[in-house]
Amino acid sequence: MILPYDDTYFMKKALQEAEEAYEKGEVPIGAVIVVKDRIIARAHNLTEQLNDVTAHAEMQAITAAANFLGGKYLKDCTLYVTLEPCQMCAGALYWSQISKIVYAAKDPQRGCEIMGTKLHPKTKISGGVLEEEASKLLKRFFISKRNLN
Numbered sequence: 443m444i445l446p447y448d449d450t451y452f453m454k455k456a457l458q459e460a461e462e463a464y465e466k467g468e469v470p471i472g473a474v475i476v477v478k479d480r481i482i483a484r485a486h487n488l489t490e491q492l493n494d495v496t497a498h499a500e501m502q503a504i505t506a507a508a509n510f511l512g513g514k515y516l517k518d519c520t521l522y523v524t525l526e527p528c529q530m531c532a533g534a535l536y537w538s539q540i541s542k543i544v545y546a547a548k549d550p551q552r553g554c555e556i557m558g559t560k561l562h563p564k565t566k567i568s569g570g571v572l573e574e575e576a577s578k579l580l581k582r583f584f585i586s587k588r589n590l591n
Contacts, residue, residue, distance in 0.1 A: 449571045453546055453576075456522040457575055462486050463486035469487050482510045483506035500521065504516065516538040541566065542567070543561070547569075555567075
């Protein structure tokens with residue numbers, strides 16, 4: 443039996459956020475944070491709009507989730523993000539003590555796993571959920587940027 447709220451369901455919500463970033467001319471990465479099958483934070487990259495290198499989707503989602511919960515720790519929460527977190531975001535996720543990270547596409551150059559970034563010992567991480575859809579969106583974005591230059 444397939445539950446209505448599974449990793450694919452929530453990753454589709456993160457992909458919707460990535461599409462919103464794409465429409466704004468941002469690198470199309472989206473994120474949602476879930477607790478007990480409820481989305482408590484939605485975010486996408488805002489680095490261009492805010493002129494802030496730290497305005498990654500994960501960072502925006504962490505802040506929104508902490509505000510929702512009224513505390514800085516994201517225990518019992520799951521982050522769904524369309525690209526493997528970078529070193530900066532993984533560091534913030536470490537400090538948030540998030541329970542689980544699920545990403546779509548792997549970042550073979552700057553992802554937290556290839557960079558050897560440590561996550562909180564209790565944090566579980568897995569990837570590959572809707573990887574093809576997330577990868578296609580990223581490729582489409584960078585091809586369109588190259589064609590403009």
